[in-house]
Amino acid sequence: MDVEAARFIGAGLATMALIGAGIGIGIVFGNFLSGALRNPGAAAGQTTNLLLGFALCEATGLFGLVVALIILFG
């Protein structure tokens, strides 16, 4: 197989890490919403944790994207 073709296939496969990121972000925000709708008064105090959880989850997915970019452009 051509090196270029293998590169593109590898980069495409590496972006599948973002499936996990999408699911994880959905879980974080979904749980926050279900908790916030039960107890709206306590929701405001947890926005810090919400954003922290979102950023950490997104970061893990983006680690996979970085591998894809390294394969494509490295």
Next chain:
Amino acid sequence: MAAGPMEQFEVHAIVPLEIGGIDISFTNSSLWMCIVVVAISLFFTIAASSRSIVPSHMRSLAEISYNFIADMIRSAAGSDGLRFFPFIYALFMFVLFANVFGLIPFIHAFTVTSHIIVTLTLALVVFTMVIVVGVLKHGFRFLKLFVPDVPWYMLPLLTLIEVISFLSRPLSLSVRLFANMLAGHIMLTVFGGFVVSLAAAGGALSFLSIAPMLGIIGVSALEFLVAFLQAYVFAILTCIYLNDALHLHEHH
């Protein structure tokens, strides 16, 4: 004009300098770091110079950001973490301004933090500071950080896992910031390419070029949020790592 999405990240020298074979040119990266530092200094100079009883807008912004970071440090690292407030505040402000300035259109703005070497340097500074603070405060008892409170037969494996996860902290800290900035800017460039190619295709497709344009507007809004969020996450993770070094496994 058919530049790929990676061309915006190229570092080129503006003033080539060299000392003993080492290239220390003043690059566009250095230029934007200087712009960031000058902007932060200007912001605080103007904010602090107002003497009226009712604070001006910039003074309010400065005080809000000050309290925001002070509260974050107090909650994440405790009151004795406030000794590190200048360091963490400077780190937060630098990363925030560097992220946001990369989003300015039209002037070919260069995002300082979109290079792994910049974010790795910042992360290594944090990591080194955490180790130095921990060792200075606790001496060799600092190594107890890697020994969790578990039965003896699980200790070898868990200590190894703890050490590996501790050593991966600067890596994850740097790659998180780098990957977010890189991905955001690549996405913006790729959408821009879509607008151009749809508009150039002519005919009925030219009207469809409004769709990627709306995409760019949405992604830019997301990127401003991500710029602020990544600066905040960098700062709060620094506080959490400091807390680990200052208070080894103590529960408040």
